[in-house]
Amino acid sequence: MSALSHAPITEPRPDVTPARSAAPAPGRLARLWRTNPLGALGGVLWLIVVLVPVYWVLVTSLRTREGFFDANPLALPTSPTLDNYRLVWDSGFTHYLLNSTLVTAGATLLTLVVSFLAAYAIVRGTSRALRWAFSVFLLGLAIPLQATIIPVYYLIAKAQMYDTLPAIVLPSAAFAIPLTVIILVNFLRDIPDELYESMRADGAGHWRMLLSLALPLSRPALITVTIYDALNVWNGFLFPLILTQSPDKRVLPLFVWSFQGEFTINVPAILAAVVLSTLPILVLYVLGRRQLIGGLTAGFGK
């Protein structure tokens, strides 16, 4: 497996030698404060910048509407309530959650299947057409998704698919393909030729080598791109915005946005919607932080 050591997972394994052996020995912030005051100050400052909004969102989402106007915004709520969450839940949250799940699963699965096939063909293939295909995907990385929304809207409208969930799935998958192919190609290249040769000697064809050799060995790369693609689709806003219209086709990001528009000054309820829509990803972060972080940066850190 040593040939697979260039896994495009960014989060370094724990056994990687830490670079800064010159940094202070394991200790407390106080120690750091003495040796590297600027580092400590900066680190704490950014922590405040990150956490104060997050904390404010959490405590405010638990306030009553009256409590919101009275209280110190950073104090713990005096009479915490889940009413805001109930309001969000009763506004069809589960329906939007289902929409988001369907769209994300559909687009991710579609992307993975076609990209894996393409990556395998590009790595194992010798034809000029396949080299040309790879260049197309490389070039594809440079196309900003925004720039295509008008023609994509035109195509989807022509195909009578406007305001359906597949209308979101297809272009989302299409835009995920280039990076997915490139990451998988980089990974598949590290599988030694000999492994294929020995399978071939046993009479295996391309489909069998693909399914019983390349697929299991690509697991780490597949996990990375699955997370990356799924997060992008899950958080996607632009395609749902222009390709759907009716409330029952909304995905979660659109729901959060429209909920904000509907309840403008009911800030606690709006923030409860934010929290509830983030919860699924938060659960994933807690369950598999390392994989999630690896997937978030999908090979860019390589």
Place this chain on the structure above:
Amino acid sequence: MSTAKVSASARHSGPPFLMALPALLLFALFALVPMAIVVYLSFTHWDGLGSPAWAGVDNWREALTSSVTRNALWLTAKLMVFSWAVQTPISLLLGVFVAGKQRYRALLAVLYFVPLLISTAAIAVIFKNLLDPNFGLGAALNLPILGQDWLGDPQLAFYAVVFVIAWQFVPFHTLLYQAGARQIPASLYEAASIDGAGRVKQFWHITLPQLRYTIVTSSTLMVVGSLTYFDLVFVLTGGGPGYSTRILPLDMYITGFQSNEMGLASAISVVLVLAGLVLSLALLRFSGFSRMRSQQAGM
């Protein structure tokens, strides 16, 4: 599936081109074909419902002379420069900082990455409320800095956008720099401290040069990415107040989907694509990104 037939021929040749075809077709249909359509639409008048009518160069004349679009181009460039200048030092320093092996640094990293979990729409909604002059955090805390009308004042809204973008994207770039800093051989630092180089000197002479490829990658992603900050600005300010945050993608969306001038919006799209391509190619040429890849592969 004719597996037997494929494997018989595969013994002597590479896998069939057919395997790459589904990915190519899907990508072509929704990314490459649209490029052609958008060029065509930019020469038409179309309201998004009926049929496009030929318009010659009308849209182009308007797009190139309109002060709104010119302002949008200028704002996009300004946003690119500002977000790069704000995010790069912060994420570089934080990345190097959390790359250290101490446990509290790892804990800090876990907390730093929280914004990565929140969708862009949700982040925009959070800050729209947090920065509200009447109901937001600043108003209630009586903090003069936070209490300003950040999103309602044309002079300030742009900087609020820069800040929120940094809040969203610094964690991602911190991750890149953390990974980069962890790959610097410890022996370099040991040698330097034997030579009596202090922390600052080590940073300038070892850390920074060793991180050059990470800087290139991160900067490329930031610069090209800054053409695509649509959702955040759309939800946060909607391009306003006035035109003060109407960057190019937003100008295109408003022109097309709100003013129903799809032809003109298509011309703006073409400008956006060209800007993206030119920037990507220039950065690739300038930084030798491909050379970097092969060098890394040899490590």
